[in-house]
Amino acid sequence: MTQDILHGIDTIVPENGLAKKLAHGKTLNIKLGFDPTAPDLHLGHAVVLRKLRDFQQAGHNIIVIIGDFTARIGDPTGRNVTRPPLTTEQVMANADTYIAQLAKVLDITKIQIRFNAEWFGKMGFDEVIKLVSNVTLGQMMQRHDFRTRYEEGRTIALHEMLYPVLQGYDSVVIDADIEIGGTDQLFNCMVGKMIQDALGCKNSQVVVCMPLLRGTDGHEKMSKSKHNYIGLTEDAENMFGKTMSIPDALLIEYLELATSYSETEKANMKAELDSGNCNPAEIKKMIARNIVTIYHDAAASEAAQLAFERKVQKKAFSDVDYQPRALAELGLTPDSTLLDACHAALPEKSRSELRRLADGGGVKINGEKVSDLNTALTQTAMPFTLQIGKRDLFRITA
Amino acid sequence: MTQDILHGIDTIVPENGLAKKLAHGKTLNIKLGFDPTAPDLHLGHAVVLRKLRDFQQAGHNIIVIIGDFTARIGDPTGRNVTRPPLTTEQVMANADTYIAQLAKVLDITKIQIRFNAEWFGKMGFDEVIKLVSNVTLGQMMQRHDFRTRYEEGRTIALHEMLYPVLQGYDSVVIDADIEIGGTDQLFNCMVGKMIQDALGCKNSQVVVCMPLLRGTDGHEKMSKSKHNYIGLTEDAENMFGKTMSIPDALLIEYLELATSYSETEKANMKAELDSGNCNPAEIKKMIARNIVTIYHDAAASEAAQLAFERKVQKKAFSDVDYQPRALAELGLTPDSTLLDACHAALPEKSRSELRRLADGGGVKINGEKVSDLNTALTQTAMPFTLQIGKRDLFRITA
Numbered sequence: 001m002t003q004d005i006l007h008g009i010d011t012i013v014p015e016n017g018l019a020k021k022l023a024h025g026k027t028l029n030i031k032l033g034f035d036p037t038a039p040d041l042h043l044g045h046a047v048v049l050r051k052l053r054d055f056q057q058a059g060h061n062i063i064v065i066i067g068d069f070t071a072r073i074g075d076p077t078g079r080n081v082t083r084p085p086l087t088t089e090q091v092m093a094n095a096d097t098y099i100a101q102l103a104k105v106l107d108i109t110k111i112q113i114r115f116n117a118e119w120f121g122k123m124g125f126d127e128v129i130k131l132v133s134n135v136t137l138g139q140m141m142q143r144h145d146f147r148t149r150y151e152e153g154r155t156i157a158l159h160e161m162l163y164p165v166l167q168g169y170d171s172v173v174i175d176a177d178i179e180i181g182g183t184d185q186l187f188n189c190m191v192g193k194m195i196q197d198a199l200g201c202k203n204s205q206v207v208v209c210m211p212l213l214r215g216t217d218g219h220e221k222m223s224k225s226k227h228n229y230i231g232l233t234e235d236a237e238n239m240f241g242k243t244m245s246i247p248d249a250l251l252i253e254y255l256e257l258a259t260s261y262s263e264t265e266k267a268n269m270k271a272e273l274d275s276g277n278c279n280p281a282e283i284k285k286m287i288a289r290n291i292v293t294i295y296h297d298a299a300a301s302e303a304a305q306l307a308f309e310r311k312v313q314k315k316a317f318s319d320v321d322y323q324p325r326a327l328a329e330l331g332l333t334p335d336s337t338l339l340d341a342c343h344a345a346l347p348e349k350s351r352s353e354l355r356r357l358a359d360g361g362g363v364k365i366n367g368e369k370v371s372d373l374n375t376a377l378t379q380t381a382m383p384f385t386l387q388i389g390k391r392d393l394f395r396i397t398a
Numbered sequence: 399m400t401q402d403i404l405h406g407i408d409t410i411v412p413e414n415g416l417a418k419k420l421a422h423g424k425t426l427n428i429k430l431g432f433d434p435t436a437p438d439l440h441l442g443h444a445v446v447l448r449k450l451r452d453f454q455q456a457g458h459n460i461i462v463i464i465g466d467f468t469a470r471i472g473d474p475t476g477r478n479v480t481r482p483p484l485t486t487e488q489v490m491a492n493a494d495t496y497i498a499q500l501a502k503v504l505d506i507t508k509i510q511i512r513f514n515a516e517w518f519g520k521m522g523f524d525e526v527i528k529l530v531s532n533v534t535l536g537q538m539m540q541r542h543d544f545r546t547r548y549e550e551g552r553t554i555a556l557h558e559m560l561y562p563v564l565q566g567y568d569s570v571v572i573d574a575d576i577e578i579g580g581t582d583q584l585f586n587c588m589v590g591k592m593i594q595d596a597l598g599c600k601n602s603q604v605v606v607c608m609p610l611l612r613g614t615d616g617h618e619k620m621s622k623s624k625h626n627y628i629g630l631t632e633d634a635e636n637m638f639g640k641t642m643s644i645p646d647a648l649l650i651e652y653l654e655l656a657t658s659y660s661e662t663e664k665a666n667m668k669a670e671l672d673s674g675n676c677n678p679a680e681i682k683k684m685i686a687r688n689i690v691t692i693y694h695d696a697a698a699s700e701a702a703q704l705a706f707e708r709k710v711q712k713k714a715f716s717d718v719d720y721q722p723r724a725l726a727e728l729g730l731t732p733d734s735t736l737l738d739a740c741h742a743a744l745p746e747k748s749r750s751e752l753r754r755l756a757d758g759g760g761v762k763i764n765g766e767k768v769s770d771l772n773t774a775l776t777q778t779a780m781p782f783t784l785q786i787g788k789r790d791l792f793r794i795t796a
Contacts, residue, residue: 121524125519126518129471132556138551
């Protein structure tokens with residue numbers, strides 16, 4: 001079990017700290033911070049959550065810190081539009097959404113949930129001064145983001161430097177043995193350790209950072225704002241289809257970080273990939289099947305695969321695959337263009353994205369590629385089928 | 399009167415701000431900050447206080463901010479031994495001492511005194527975050543001390559960056575029109591202006607910085623810790639004697655910054671100095687007389703000059719100038735050395751200082767220089783007179 005827990009971690013500070021804590025045999029407090037401004041979880045977050053499940057199954061205590069204190073303040077400068085102040089109701093709703101998603105990986109009946117306004121809400125200015133005196137500017141500037149912004153002469157509002165100290169102090173309050181996050185959280189997690197040490201706590205937390213999963217674009221880390229994510233609550237077909245859309249270069253990364261295959265199974269699949277004798281798409285399907293099974297179930301996973309193969313791979317769509325749309329329902333008239341129709345059917349794609357898709361042969365009318373989206377709909381007999389990209393198919397009726 | 403107020407200031411920000419505020423004709427709120435860890439005032443502080451008196455005499459409102467909130471916290475890191483946390487009683491005692499000294503320059507029945515724990519004591523962490531969000535790291539790093547310490551890799555605890563923000567916020571609370579200090583306070587005063595502006599206050603304070611007075615050593619700014627100061631509460635003879643000890647190179651600086659002579663009188667004295675026909679010691683005496691008159695009165699000033707001339711210049715001491723000391727009272731025996739006797743009589747001078755003084759001819763027995771302080775007292779007939787330096791004279795009796 002200890003071997004399972006130690007497996008797949010990117011960074012442990014101090015290096016032998018986790019093995020030592022585990023060897024001690026006591027129940028450990030494992031801290032997981034949650035920023036309630038961003039409640040949607042995806043496979044990137046799940047890398048951390050699945051490691052937490054290893055800890056939970058070994059009998060350790062998972063403590064989720066809801067950072068409600070700062071979420072309700074937001075960014076007082078108003079410069080960061082992604083951080084408006086949240087009401088208590090919004091924080092609670094986001095926390096509920098978050099915990100419901102945690103349930104897809106963790107036994108949430110056994111986790112502890114703490115809201116940090118509990119301790120920060122009653123902290124006076126004098127205590128704030130004493131708290132932040134434990135941290136130096138030099139330590140804060142170890143954070144890459146602060147250092148580069150300072151060196152480039154960009155603005156760092158002073159309260160931003162307090163935020164890592166706040167979340168670090170959470171570790172003191174909950175007596176954390178371990179704080180876990182992605183490797184992009186190394187700095188924040190280290191501040192927790194630093195403050196525990198500065199305040200002479202008996203516990204000095206071990207920092208455990210999991211590797212970052214790249215998104216479906218194959219380049220950037222998975223993130224909602226980059227639109228390259230696979231959400232934990234997506235339906236089985238979307239989850240399967242999005243996984244099938246990752247570039248082959250990410251197969252091993254997804255196999256390692258996102259699936260529940262055993263080490264032996266993973267080794268076999270890697271060997272097959274290395275041999276060059278197998279079609280990577282077959283391995284990708286196995287990965288997608290496994291992922292959908294984790295977040296839905298085996299039956300849903302099988303159905304998702306069948307639907308995917310029928311629609312995308314065999315390019316054979318049955319009537320049931322079409323999404324029928326009447327012109328009026330889409331807000332179109334016969335004078336509208338094909339571009340208008342595509343955008344009305346798939347509003348999440350911008351007009352320029354749709355043009356690029358058509359240029360690449362990704363838009364089809366009755367199965368035939370069309371490159372000129374400026375054509376009026378009157379040029380096409382109704383009803384017709386409109387395929388946009390690999391997976392979206394509509395039947396447009398008058 | 400406006401001309402008097404504008405006279406002798408080193409820096410005004412914005413440059414035409416003070417003239418504009420004065421032209422407006424309303425009663426101005428003039429802020430003076432006081433750090434209650436250092437209650438002893440000297441002629442250096444008086445440069446600022448005498449400018450405040452100009453404002454007070456013109457009918458403006460002087461508001462003294464006692465920084466009790468941070469004084470009671472002290473330096474939480476314990477690294478700065480000059481900032482232990484003060485008790486409320488110590489703060490009050492220091493404030494009393496301070497205000498009693500202010501009375502030597504200002505009409506203290508007309509000043510307003512505010513303790514900043516009044517507003518900071520009830521400020522919550524959320525309000526602290528909003529407050530400090532108005533200031534950027536870049537702005538704080540304009541402070542020379544912060545910038546050099548950061549660049550040299552020395553420690554800056556994060557709470558130190560909050561302190562200028564606190565004292566800046568004082569300006570918001572008291573609705574300051576003007577903040578005054580020495581040129582070494584320019585940064586702190588500017589933070590007050592910055593925070594008023596960031597919070598959209600109707601008042602944006604004008605910063606008025608007075609020149610710094612150098613101490614009796616002729617080099618460093620006057621400061622208690624440098625032992626080069628002339629305290630406002632020193633007795634007339636010490637005040638006169640210390641002023642007479644300043645190097646000639648500082649005569650004009652003291653004439654300008656420390657005396658109450660009129661502009662015409664100052665101009666005449668400067669012309670005399672420039673002519674090279676007068677003894678600078680005579681101008682120095684006029685400066686010393688004026689200074690002692692300000693903080694004592696004309697009679698005390700005259701007596702101080704007479705005593706100084708008798709003792710130091712004419713080297714003619716009368717019996718009344720001697721401080722009689724018996725061996726036993728000094729903890730000496732006839733076997734003690736001359737060095738023991740000097741150190742017992744003047745314990746504030748170290749043994750090595752006394753040796754250097756003797757080497758330079760500054761120690762005399764019965765008016766004769768002695769260079770060897772290792773001689774036993776038995777070598778000298780009792781009683782004898784012992785002169786140490788220019789102003790300390792003892793009669794040592796058996």
